[in-house]
Amino acid sequence: MKTLPKEQRFETFSYLPALTDAQIARQIQYTIDQGYFPCVEFNESSAPEIYYWTMWKLPLFSAKNPQEVLNEVQQCRSEYSNCYIRVVAFDNIKQCQVMSFIVHKPGSSSGSGYRY
Numbered sequence: 001m002k003t004l005p006k007e008q009r010f011e012t013f014s015y016l017p018a019l020t021d022a023q024i025a026r027q028i029q030y031t032i033d034q035g036y037f038p039c040v041e042f043n044e045s046s047a048p049e050i051y052y053w054t055m056w057k058l059p060l061f062s063a064k065n066p067q068e069v070l071n072e073v074q075q076c077r078s079e080y081s082n083c084y085i086r087v088v089a090f091d092n093i094k095q096c097q098v099m100s101f102i103v104h105k106p107g108s109s110s111g112s113g114y115r116y
Contacts (some may be wrong), residue, residue, distance in 0.1 A: 003022070038079065038089045039060065040056035042084065045084070046084040059090055073085060081104075083104075
């Protein structure tokens with residue numbers, strides 16, 4: 001029996017096939033529908049022991065649709081293409097992060113989506 005090839009995994013969604021733009025938008029829509037506030041963060045490393053990432057801007061409290069969040073991701077990607085970028089969902093009742101997933105990996109193509 002052969003083992004899987006060794007490759008670095010980042011977060012839960014990294015074990016799934018690459019997300020398309022539409023799938024990323026649906027994840028963000030789910031975040032908004034649940035009443036969570038999306039936020040864009042970036043960091044030079046995605047190592048699991050690094051808990052604190054830099055916020056691109058304040059959480060998007062007024063975001064009503066996924067395109068607003070994706071526009072912020074694109075702006076962050078254009079300025080910090082050498083960093084990992086993730087979308088995070090904050091729950092204002094529990095006062096904690098409830099979901100996050102990486103939407104950009106350094107060295108990947110500059111196209112949109114998680115096809116990296």
